[in-house]
Amino acid sequence: MSRDNKSRAGKFSGRQGGGKSKKSMARGNAPIKKSQSAPSPASKSDGIRLNKYIANAGICSRRDADIFISAGNVTVNGNVVTEMGYKVAPTDDVKFDGRSVNPEKAEYFVLNKPKGIYVTGSTEKGGKTVMDIMAKATRAKLDPIGKLDTQAMGLLVFTNDGTLAKKLGKPKNGIRQIYHVSLTKPLSFEHLDKVRKGIFLEDGKVNIQDISFIADRPKNEIGIETKSTKNHVIQRMFKSMGFEVEKLDRVVFGGLTKKDLPRGRFRRLTDQEVINLGMH
Incomplete structure (x- = not known):
């Protein structure tokens, strides 16, 4: 991950730097429990890929978003999503380390x-x-x-x-x-x-x-x-x-x-x- 992307992601999540392992990043989501009934992407064919959604918000690149997703740092409607290629709808509540994500880059x-x-x-x-x-x-x-x-x-x-x-x-x-x-x-x-x-x-x-x-x-x-x-x-x-x-x-x-x-x-x-x- 580039230093620039680490900085932006760390700033958004309230942590400085990016030196923690992916496992430790995932543990940072401890208060959020993974639902037994994880959301299904089957009905989201017209949605936007989760990594692009996060990238559009200006948090990090798509490639880095995939890393954070796989580490369990992202939730959709209260459920941890680790599946690559998962799609979200505009009405979904997407959070990165517990903070809501705006699909538009903040201006x-x-x-x-x-x-x-x-x-x-x-x-x-x-x-x-x-x-x-x-x-x-x-x-x-x-x-x-x-x-x-x-x-x-x-x-x-x-x-x-x-x-x-x-x-x-x-x-x-x-x-x-x-x-x-x-x-x-x-x-x-x-x-x-x-x-x-x-x-x-x-x-x-x-x-x-x-x-x-x-x-x-x-x-x-x-x-x-x-x-x-x-x-x-x-x-x-x-x-x-x-x-x-x-x-x-x-x-x-x-x-x-x-x-x-x-x-x-x-x-x-x-x-x-x-x-x-x-x-x-």
């Missing part, structure tokens, strides 16, 4: 969203959505992580990695976000202190990591950092104090920034950026 992008673009479709208004922009990126079915209001601008991450999307979408995980906010009237230092202490809204308290005026700009322009995943949280927070948001721009998401990413453009995330997001 990750970041978009600098323009103003007036819907994040989700609007059948009533028929407006353009971010998916119209991202359709040019890949054939994979991407979904945005988190939300961004129609009139808001800035960073929005897309992926077909359901595990990462679910993790980052949980309120308890909270991912660092910094917004450039422009209000319709100046803010006072008293209001800054009030925000720092936390604003209570109808769905609970909004905790703010930091807030400050933007240097050399009018007092109606501020920078605000939060990990909140509440809907329309910035607008609602200022509205509760009698202010209206004129412009909202997310300039930082996790460790991602808008540097060298013009408005309306997207780019693929680097491997390190994906790793950093997964650590949140």
